[in-house]
Every structure is written in C-alpha cells, then in structure tokens.
Amino acid sequence: MANKKKNASANPNLDTVKDVFRKNRHITNRIQQKTVFEATDLSEKYYARRIKAVMHLLPEMKKRYAAKYPEMDMVSEFAEAASFPSITYDIIDWQMDVCLGAAVWLLDRIWEQEKMQQLCDLLPKEDDGAELPVIYDTRFSEELLGRTKNVAANRYGEGERHIIPPTFFDKREGADTFHAVLALVPDEVKEQAAAHLRQKFWEWADRYFEGLYPIIREQKRLEKKLERIHREIHELSVQKLRQKKPAALPFASLDMLAANTLMSGTAKEVLQIGRQLTELEEALDDVSDRLSDYRFTIFQINLMGKQDALDSMEEKHAEAMRHFPIDDPYELCFALLYLLDADDDFVWAYSFMTGAVCRAACMLPWSAEPYDEAYDGFWFDEDAWIPPHPLDSAWYEQNYIGDEDLEDDIVSDVSLAQLVYQSTGALLPRDMQRFDSGVKWLRRKGLKPSQASMLCAVMNILGEASRQQKYLPDGTTAETSPIEPAAAEQAAEENAQLKRELTQLKAQMKKINHDLSQENAILQDKLSKAEKASAAMAQELTDLREIVFNQQRSVPQEKEEPAKIAFPYRTDRRVIAFGGHDSWLREIKFKVPDVRFMGEDISSAEVIRRADVVWIQTNCIGHNTYYNVIDLVRRYGRKVRYFKYASAVKCAEQVAEEEEKSKA
Numbered sequence: 001m002a003n004k005k006k007n008a009s010a011n012p013n014l015d016t017v018k019d020v021f022r023k024n025r026h027i028t029n030r031i032q033q034k035t036v037f038e039a040t041d042l043s044e045k046y047y048a049r050r051i052k053a054v055m056h057l058l059p060e061m062k063k064r065y066a067a068k069y070p071e072m073d074m075v076s077e078f079a080e081a082a083s084f085p086s087i088t089y090d091i092i093d094w095q096m097d098v099c100l101g102a103a104v105w106l107l108d109r110i111w112e113q114e115k116m117q118q119l120c121d122l123l124p125k126e127d128d129g130a131e132l133p134v135i136y137d138t139r140f141s142e143e144l145l146g147r148t149k150n151v152a153a154n155r156y157g158e159g160e161r162h163i164i165p166p167t168f169f170d171k172r173e174g175a176d177t178f179h180a181v182l183a184l185v186p187d188e189v190k191e192q193a194a195a196h197l198r199q200k201f202w203e204w205a206d207r208y209f210e211g212l213y214p215i216i217r218e219q220k221r222l223e224k225k226l227e228r229i230h231r232e233i234h235e236l237s238v239q240k241l242r243q244k245k246p247a248a249l250p251f252a253s254l255d256m257l258a259a260n261t262l263m264s265g266t267a268k269e270v271l272q273i274g275r276q277l278t279e280l281e282e283a284l285d286d287v288s289d290r291l292s293d294y295r296f297t298i299f300q301i302n303l304m305g306k307q308d309a310l311d312s313m314e315e316k317h318a319e320a321m322r323h324f325p326i327d328d329p330y331e332l333c334f335a336l337l338y339l340l341d342a343d344d345d346f347v348w349a350y351s352f353m354t355g356a357v358c359r360a361a362c363m364l365p366w367s368a369e370p371y372d373e374a375y376d377g378f379w380f381d382e383d384a385w386i387p388p389h390p391l392d393s394a395w396y397e398q399n400y401i402g403d404e405d406l407e408d409d410i411v412s413d414v415s416l417a418q419l420v421y422q423s424t425g426a427l428l429p430r431d432m433q434r435f436d437s438g439v440k441w442l443r444r445k446g447l448k449p450s451q452a453s454m455l456c457a458v459m460n461i462l463g464e465a466s467r468q469q470k471y472l473p474d475g476t477t478a479e480t481s482p483i484e485p486a487a488a489e490q491a492a493e494e495n496a497q498l499k500r501e502l503t504q505l506k507a508q509m510k511k512i513n514h515d516l517s518q519e520n521a522i523l524q525d526k527l528s529k530a531e532k533a534s535a536a537m538a539q540e541l542t543d544l545r546e547i548v549f550n551q552q553r554s555v556p557q558e559k560e561e562p563a564k565i566a567f568p569y570r571t572d573r574r575v576i577a578f579g580g581h582d583s584w585l586r587e588i589k590f591k592v593p594d595v596r597f598m599g600e601d602i603s604s605a606e607v608i609r610r611a612d613v614v615w616i617q618t619n620c621i622g623h624n625t626y627y628n629v630i631d632l633v634r635r636y637g638r639k640v641r642y643f644k645y646a647s648a649v650k651c652a653e654q655v656a657e658e659e660e661k662s663k664a
Helices: 012-031 044-065 074-083 089-096 098-112 116-122 143-154 178-182 187-241 254-259 265-298 307-312 313-321 329-341 351-362 416-424 438-444 449-466 485-552 582-591 605-609 623-636 649-664
Strands: 400-405 411-414 575-578 615-619 639-643
Touching: 012 044, 012 649, 044 074, 044 187, 074 351, 089 098, 089 351, 098 116, 098 143, 098 178, 098 329, 098 351, 116 178, 143 178, 143 187, 143 313, 178 329, 187 265, 187 313, 187 329, 265 307, 307 313, 329 351, 351 605, 400 416, 411 416, 438 449, 449 582, 582 649, 605 623, 615 649, 623 639, 639 649
Parallel strands: 575 615, 615 639
Antiparallel strands: 400 411
C-alpha cells in the first residue's frame, strides 16, 4: 500500500546511539577542517567500530548506572561520552609517549622472567632512530629502550600514528616481532594488566556520571519549567484572541509595556511571563554551556591547568579527576596496546578509557617537562659548568656500628660510604652536595623537609650515574694525532673487514643463543615431565609397599565399616581397573558404575591409552596380565593406583577419594 506505515525500529537503542554519533560527527565537521575525522577517529572504519563497542557495553552500563541515575537517559549519555570530539589515544601518545611507557613495562617484565637474551635476539639490529626524550634508566640502556619502543610503536607498520593507525584495520598474516616479544611475558601477567585497565574504565565512569548528573537534573528541571511557561503563554493567547488588542508602543521594552496603565491585566501577565521566559532561556543556555564544557574537559582534564578545570566543573569533581588514582602508569600504557591488539570493546568505547589512559600518561616521568641540562641549575647554569663541591668527609667518618666478625668476635666501626658499598658495591659520588640547593626549591613545591632531602640525595646519585663516561685506559682519545690519508684508507678497509667479521660473529652468536634457548626449553620440558613421572612412581611405590607390609603382617579380614562416601559414586575422569575376584567385581561395580572393570582382559591396548587412571587389584591378578598392564601404562604415561584392600566398599572409597583429590 502507498500509505503503508514504516515498521518500528528493531533496535531503538542502536538508533539512539547512531543519532548521537551522527550529531557529534556533524558538529565536528562544521567547526573543523576535513581532516578532523582522522584526527578525532571519526572516519568511517573508526566510526563503525566505536558504535559497535558502545552497543556491546551498553547492557553493563545500564546495569551499573540506570537505577542510580533515574533522570538520565543512559543510552544517549553513554553515546555522548563515547562520541564527543575530544582527545584520542594518538593525541595522548604524541604529547606524552605512551609507547615508551609500554616499552618500559615490557622490559621490566621480561627482565623479571630472565629472558633478556631472547628479547635481544628478537629486536631489530638496525637502529631506526627511535624518538626519545632525554632519558636515563638505571636498568636499561637508551638504545634498548628505543628499539623496544619502536617494536611497540610500529606493530602495525611505520607511520605517524602509533596507537590506532589506519593500518590497524588491514589484514595481518604470520608472526611479527611485537607478538614474539609479548610471548616472553606470562599470559597471566598480561591479563592482569588488562584487567586493571578495564577496572579503571569503570572507576572513571563512576566519577564521570557523579559529576554529570547534577547538571543533567538542572537541565531537566529548567526544561520542565520552560514547557510549563509555554503552556501558560498558549492559554493566555487563546484568551487574548477573544479580546480587543490594545495598541502597542513601538520599540518599547517589556518593562515599559508592563508599566503601561492602558494595557489589560492579561497583556501585562503575558509580558511578565515573557520576562520569565527570557530568564529561563538564558539559564538553559548557561546549563547547556556547562554541560558542553564538562564533556569536553573531563577526558583531557589532566592536560589542562587547575584553573581551566575549575572553570568547567565543580571543584570536588575537578580534583577527583585530576588526582584519579593510578597504581602503575607503565602497566596501563602497555594494557592499552594489549587490549587494542585483542580488538577489545573497552578501548573502542574511548570516553572513560581515554580519560584513564590520559591520566596514566600524565604520570609518566617525561610527560611534565623535558629535561634540559643546560638550564637545570645543578650541573649547568645557562651553559656554564657548575664546578663540584669539595668532598664532604662526614660521609666517610666511621661513626656507625658495623657487622660482627664471627672469627675474631670484633665489631668494627663503619662510615656511610662503607654501608652503601657493603649493600650495593657502588662508590658514593664524591660530590654529595650538588643538589643541596634544591631542598628549598622542592619545599616550595609542597614537599616535606624529609621528602625534599631524600629526593635531593636520589637526584644527586642518579645525576652522577647518568653522566658516567667511558675513557680509554691511558686517558687518550682516538683523535689525539692527525692520521695520514693512506693510513686512514687502510684503517677504513680494516675497519670494514672487522665489521664484517663482527657481523658474522654476531650472527653465529645469535644462532648459538637461539639453539641454547631452544635446547634449554626442551630440557626444562623433559625435566618437568620426569618430575611428574617420578612423583607418580613414588606414589605407586608407596601403595605397593603398604600392600606388601600388610600382607607380611597377615592383616586379618577388614571389618566392614559404614561407608564414608555416598554410593553410587559418579566419576568424571575415564577410569579403568584390572584384577579382582568375581564376588568383589560384582559388588564394586554397583558402587562406582562409571569405572570400567576389565578383570584380566587386556586384549585392547587402546583402552589403557584412552584412560585417565588405571587401578590394579593385586590380590587377584596374573603375573603376565600385571606386567602387560604396567608396560602399557608406562608407554602411554598413564597414572596407576593400587587397591589396598580386599573389601569392595573400601576399594570404592579409594576410587572416590582419588577422584575428589583430582578436582581440588
């Protein structure tokens, strides 16, 4: 039919989400250049994936917040948060180097696993010149940090964007270096990091809606009031149509018209309501601005100054977001890349996830202000070298109690420098006063005196360590005397030859290290299997010794006691049993009906191969059958247990107890 009505939408929530995304996309297009879709991750592929993520997370979002905030449309508000054209992961990375944070976390975890050699074998040998801030780490070299960062940043190919580049959507085949590096970290450690980031998503959402709801309620209240005033105006308009309209003064204000004594009471009432309407619309505009400021500010609040944040929201909400708790910022930087690699919905929801990631990135040491040695005020002052202080003998005075010498029963006095050496093997910097002037500077930043002194000592030692130089043993350099052109050419050829030999040696070393790693892994696997087999054999021998001991003592017939297990008992594993008298077999079969009792039938080795546990009743089994069963058990690596009793009830209890242990 021509006037056929359109069917209702099959998924109104999806329509709402798409409408909100479309609105924000349109706003973005109007106020920005065409390339803004790429900058805000609202181009087609990103756009579709983000909507999909919102729809997947929407049920949990409603479950958590719909009842708590009844006046809020959770569908549209979640879509607003997820699509608002604010900060993106790549913008955060450009400003604060998220990939470097992830690289530090990866290196620490691999170092803990003692797999640094495997990592070095995986990393590209060519230095592609990773962009790093001025950085010094006590554990890893700048080169290692740079190459590991490059692996993380270029996991989807080289380009300007390192978090979600357009190549993310391309089909990827085969193994790559990034996943090989990931494999060096235990799965449970990586999953724990991912779980922590997901938890921060919800914690950020908690604070977001807590600050948003009062603004939404105020907006709803004003909208209802506006509707009521419009109804009143409509009613007065209907009344006015029945009366003669007085002549209005040209260009008169509302106040002038209201003061006109010639006007009727109804007209004055209309003008009074008009004033209320104007005030109400202004209040609504103000609330709308507050709402827009809140949404724009909240996810990038850690990139803004304190006053800018306070201008956009209440102080308690601004402070809660500016000091959002993050336990390990390096971990969350890694977790972002890890969840993206898994195409996780939490990351694609942006919103609360971008807020949490931005907060973590702002906590990274290099995110606040880059280090500039020439103007640090401790080593250089406007490029002028600050000379060291004389050695402070207080660090070397032996005024402290040392360890007791057990042989001579002597307790020697020690100095602070000796205590440091005994614990670390390190020599104190000779200038331990270089950062003393920093105490006042740190106190002005809010540190307590003890904190300021401790931090100055740390900076003193790290500053010295980061400036360690490697000099030639004779104190000369390679450029102390001019080199003849012929000698230089010969040296260049020799150098090139040495480089080729070094490359070959490195390749050989890499192969040797790889082979050793593989062999070590195989040996570890064999050792693990041997230990398991040994444990099983020990249990088997224990059972056999107990059986032999009982037989040698001529243990009398066991008294039947009430069963400890409720029979029939059902087993989950594949259990078979060999041996046993006919009467014993008839009784025990009903107590453990899932166990397959073979008697002395060993015609099919497949039965043992497919079993999880093999039981043997030694008081009634032929020698040939016993040895054949044991041979097959050993061949297939199956677990073997022995019945210790003649009683069918006690033997059934043995089976049940063993099964319960396997479930623990």
